[in-house]
Amino acid sequence: MSDNKKHELQVKEKQEMTSPAEQTTPGLVFSPSVDIFENEKELVLMADMPGVQAKGLNIDLRDDTLTISGDVEPLFSDKEEEILIEYEMGKYYRQFSLSEVIDQERIDAQLNHGVLRLTLPKVEKASPRKIVVQAV
Amino acid sequence: MIYRRFFDYPSLGLRSPSSEFERMRRQMDRLFTDWPGQRDPRVSAGVFPQINLTEDAGKFYARAELPGIAANDLEIQATSKTLSITGERKIAKEDEGVRYHRRERDAGKFSRVVSLPTEIDPDKIEAKMENGILTVFIPKAEAAKPRQITIN
Numbered sequence: 468m469s470d471n472k473k474h475e476l477q478v479k480e481k482q483e484m485t486s487p488a489e490q491t492t493p494g495l496v497f498s499p500s501v502d503i504f505e506n507e508k509e510l511v512l513m514a515d516m517p518g519v520q521a522k523g524l525n526i527d528l529r530d531d532t533l534t535i536s537g538d539v540e541p542l543f544s545d546k547e548e549e550i551l552i553e554y555e556m557g558k559y560y561r562q563f564s565l566s567e568v569i570d571q572e573r574i575d576a577q578l579n580h581g582v583l584r585l586t587l588p589k590v591e592k593a594s595p596r597k598i599v600v601q602a603v
Numbered sequence: 604m605i606y607r608r609f610f611d612y613p614s615l616g617l618r619s620p621s622s623e624f625e626r627m628r629r630q631m632d633r634l635f636t637d638w639p640g641q642r643d644p645r646v647s648a649g650v651f652p653q654i655n656l657t658e659d660a661g662k663f664y665a666r667a668e669l670p671g672i673a674a675n676d677l678e679i680q681a682t683s684k685t686l687s688i689t690g691e692r693k694i695a696k697e698d699e700g701v702r703y704h705r706r707e708r709d710a711g712k713f714s715r716v717v718s719l720p721t722e723i724d725p726d727k728i729e730a731k732m733e734n735g736i737l738t739v740f741i742p743k744a745e746a747a748k749p750r751q752i753t754i755n
Contacts, residue, residue: 517669
């Protein structure tokens with residue numbers, strides 16, 4: 468939404484998701500809200516992931532499948548007693564399939580105040596996909 | 604009423620697995636909401652932001668998920684028994700010519716008041732924003748703190 472639209476924010480329940488794969492650690496998994504947009508050069512993904520730190524964030528791109536996951540560390544200390552619980556905390560996980568060919572070398576991810584900005588530069592159509600052959 | 608509908612249904616054996624699942628889900632939902640003494644632990648006030656309130660002996664802790672909101676876009680006020688959080692979430696406008704595939708994130712103003720169970724000390728409230736999560740530390744008023752009573 469653009470800045471000039473000053474409407475009131477509504478409560479949006481966090482989207483819990485059924486585990487995409489079996490989890491190794493117990494806990495809830497939520498699907499983060501995202502904005503995805505593109506221009507000629509790149510595809511940009513913005514995701515709201517409050518509570519995720521850079522070290523807990525995992526971005527994986529393989530076979531045109533983009534996977535974003537974020538671990539959240541619990542904030543409550545053991546001594547605290549709950550009075551009112553309106554939202555729950557848990558990991559974030561979401562997968563997207565990309566139709567564009569992405570230049571994997573130049574992917575940029577920034578995490579700022581719990582918002583991820585992921586820039587996925589497109590590979591120019593004219594140039595064939597570069598394949599790096601690594602010597603063993 | 605759910606039962607009647609399904610018993611009246613002529614082709615009982617030909618229900619799709621999804622509707623069968625849906626029926627089970629509704630029955631489970633009803634079972635849990637009707638459970639005596641059971642209440643939904645997540646009773647939301649329906650006002651943004653959602654708040655989790657906890658306490659220990661000396662303080663209350665109010666937490667809210669406010670991703671992408673800078674500390675100076677947020678205003679916290681307190682009286683002796685209430686805490687109010689107002690602010691605005693801004694989402695920077697992207698360049699002209701971008702095409703959107705998804706737009707799930709929202710911008711806008713918000714204002715929320717929380718009543719606290721006991722008197723608080725509004726002068727000593729502290730707040731911090733960390734990774735998009737706001738934590739407000741609210742010390743209880745001296746009169747409201749629990750006291751250890753020694754028996755002579």
